[in-house]
Amino acid sequence: MSSPGAQPPVLGAYRPPPPGTTNLADVLERVLDKGMVIAGDITISLLDIELLTIKLRLLIASVDRAREMGIDWWERDSSLSGPPRLGGQSRESLPEPSFEERIRRLEQASGLSNGDGDDGDTDRR
Amino acid sequence: MATPTVADGIRVCYLYGVVRADRQPLLDGIAGVGGTPVSIVESGSVAAVVGDVAREDLAPPTAEPDDATWLERAVLAHEHVLEQCLEPGPVLPMRFATTLRESDDVLALLRERETEFSTSLERLRGRREWGVKARLRSSEALLRRVRMARADLAATEAGLENRSAGAAYLARKRLDQEIGRAGDDLIARLVNGAHERLAAAADDSRLMTSAQPRKERIFLNAAYLVAEAGEQDFRETLDALGAEHAEVGLDYELTGPWPAYNFVADEAQL
Numbered sequence: 001m002s003s004p005g006a007q008p009p010v011l012g013a014y015r016p017p018p019p020g021t022t023n024l025a026d027v028l029e030r031v032l033d034k035g036m037v038i039a040g041d042i043t044i045s046l047l048d049i050e051l052l053t054i055k056l057r058l059l060i061a062s063v064d065r066a067r068e069m070g071i072d073w074w075e076r077d078s079s080l081s082g083p084p085r086l087g088g089q090s091r092e093s094l095p096e097p098s099f100e101e102r103i104r105r106l107e108q109a110s111g112l113s114n115g116d117g118d119d120g121d122t123d124r125r
Numbered sequence: 126m127a128t129p130t131v132a133d134g135i136r137v138c139y140l141y142g143v144v145r146a147d148r149q150p151l152l153d154g155i156a157g158v159g160g161t162p163v164s165i166v167e168s169g170s171v172a173a174v175v176g177d178v179a180r181e182d183l184a185p186p187t188a189e190p191d192d193a194t195w196l197e198r199a200v201l202a203h204e205h206v207l208e209q210c211l212e213p214g215p216v217l218p219m220r221f222a223t224t225l226r227e228s229d230d231v232l233a234l235l236r237e238r239e240t241e242f243s244t245s246l247e248r249l250r251g252r253r254e255w256g257v258k259a260r261l262r263s264s265e266a267l268l269r270r271v272r273m274a275r276a277d278l279a280a281t282e283a284g285l286e287n288r289s290a291g292a293a294y295l296a297r298k299r300l301d302q303e304i305g306r307a308g309d310d311l312i313a314r315l316v317n318g319a320h321e322r323l324a325a326a327a328d329d330s331r332l333m334t335s336a337q338p339r340k341e342r343i344f345l346n347a348a349y350l351v352a353e354a355g356e357q358d359f360r361e362t363l364d365a366l367g368a369e370h371a372e373v374g375l376d377y378e379l380t381g382p383w384p385a386y387n388f389v390a391d392e393a394q395l
Contacts, residue, residue, distance in 0.1 A: 023380060024197060026380050027200055027201060027204045030204075030218075030384075030386040030387070031203050031204055031220070031386070032221050034386035034387050035218045035219050035220035035221070035223075035384075035386045035389065036142075036143075036218065036219050036220060036223075036389040037219075037220050038140070
């Protein structure tokens with residue numbers, strides 16, 4: 001799906017995007033990796049969905065590389081194989097201690113870690 | 126192992142972007158993420174573009190990583206809503222899956238950040254983001270150009286015939302490497318120059334990394350924030366570059382106008 005000629009799928013009920021901006025790779029690159037991140041020390045509590053988003057971004061960017069490395073954690077990770085649980089699930093309470101390590105390895109594999117480091121900054125403080 | 130998805134029925138407030146309260150988009154009939162309607166939450170001089178979205182719509186339906194259709198749909202819907210916002214005026218695009226619990230949280234966010242949002246929107250007023258990619262059609266023309274420009278390499282190449290097979294083989298390998306390096310240098314010089322000229326015709330610019338630059342032969346991937354009054358000039362600069370670099374096989378591709386995804390990143394560091 002990262003091939004430049006990739007066409008967006010038939011969108012059913014969606015109105016098709018205007019011509020000229022339909023390259024899915026261009027859209028993914030912006031919508032998943034750019035844009036404003038609402039995070040930091042604001043008093044509003046965001047859902048833990050940000051963590052899910054990070055995982056998704058890693059997943060999309062690095063499935064192939066991860067497979068090469070023998071990493072298949074999404075197949076066991078409940079938050080990716082089903083709806084995420086709501087309430088009280090903070091990063092600290094996430095399962096195995098090796099989670100951060102696995103994220104780090106995936107980031108390295110996908111080249112996401114040498115960016116602006118925003119992934120770490122989306123933590124609620 | 127497709128784990129059956131349990132519909133938990135939890136709905137969240139999906140934040141697409143923030144616009145000026147006096148430049149609100151028309152959202153009738155616009156489908157957002159998950160096919161849900163899109164609405165406006167307003168506070169003071171700013172307004173949030175939001176949707177009531179089921180949490181399942183933001184999670185993969187199965188554990189199969191290749192089944193990314195849901196993501197494509199959601200991401201395109203996100204983009205589509207923001208493009209609609211772009212028509213009446215500037216929009217601060219949020220990153221995918223920026224989600225709050227309910228519209229009261231959005232209101233609180235707007236109240237808390239109104240000044241920053243207004244300042245950022247003011248900076249984007251009358252400006253739009255454009256994307257430019259330079260793609261090498263094939264390396265043939267480029268290498269031909271290198272051979273023409275480098276008489277020393279051409280001479281070495283001509284001298285290969287007089288050498289023994291083994292020596293010629295090694296010399297050929299070294300020569301190919303050198304030609305390849307010279308080609309890399311040339312293309313880097315060309316796209317760097319192109320970026321400088323485009324950036325000069327724009328108000329701001331960002332280099333973007335491409336997922337697989339080598340595989341897709343993309344040597345420039347950049348975003349430019351261009352004043353509407355300067356769009357003609359920017360396009361002419363791009364056309365000129367395309368004409369100049371066609372002979373080495375570089376194609377320039379323009380996309381946009383985009384919501385200014387690449388020019389709201391500073392706020393991310395707050």
